[in-house]
């Protein structure tokens with residue numbers, strides 16, 4: 001039986017096993033997908049388990065998307081450009097890191113028929129998923145990307161990868177067409193983002209990477225102010241879709257049953 005894992009710390013909240021095992025069953029594959037909490041000092045052993053075939057593929061989440069890179073034999077272009085790996089596979093005896101968060105975000109935006117072309121994109125946060133969102137926004141031809149993070153040093157690190165992005169202080173709200181919450185604020189239903197959007201106008205896209213809870217305070221407030229809003233559910237499903245296709249060579253189905261798996 002083939003064995004797949006999602007690793008992170010914490011990991012208990014991850015719904016990747018529900019999604020992948022649903023598709024594994026649907027396609028009659030002899031495989032199992034589990035979640036595993038790891039510490040940084042266990043990454044090397046994990047990679048050697050992939051090399052020996054004990055593990056056939058791994059998804060990587062917070063806080064290891066960048067930290068895993070030194071242990072890998074190679075990176076796809078998407079992983080290289082973002083210095084972020086969320087999917088690992090073995091090819092010609094080499095352990096390769098890839099990034100399906102980029103496709104995940106791009107496909108989610110396409111699915112809701114929103115066009116990023118010539119749009120001003122404002123991103124809150126500078127954590128693990130932000131380089132992928134920036135890269136996808138560049139691919140979709142946005143005109144400007146502005147980042148705001150509580151800890152400025154972290155957004156400065158991101159700017160080293162993407163020279164053209166603009167950094168502003170946490171608390172400032174610039175003019176924008178799309179705002180993306182990529183912070184962890186909202187994971188607790190009581191969390192509020194302390195920014196004032198009453199003067200930003202209507203009909204912007206408010207996007208939250210968080211999908212559980214399904215409607216964060218950020219999205220509720222966006223709706224109340226007359227904006228479009230979307231949570232991170234489709235991005236999550238599409239990043240898993242691309243990883244599944246890469247590992248198993250088949251495209252899994254995405255329908256209401258798939259999305260229902262994430263309503264927990």
Ligand code: ATR
Pocket residue numbers: 062063124125126127128129149150151154182183184185
């Ligand atoms: P990591 O920082 O380990 O990559 P992450 O979940 O990918 O983890 O990112 C968490 C993001 O949420 C960070 O941008 C973090 O800001 P800091 O870099 O300042 O820590 C942001 N964040 C978390 N709690 C926050 C809070 N109370 N106010 C503002 N931003 C917060």
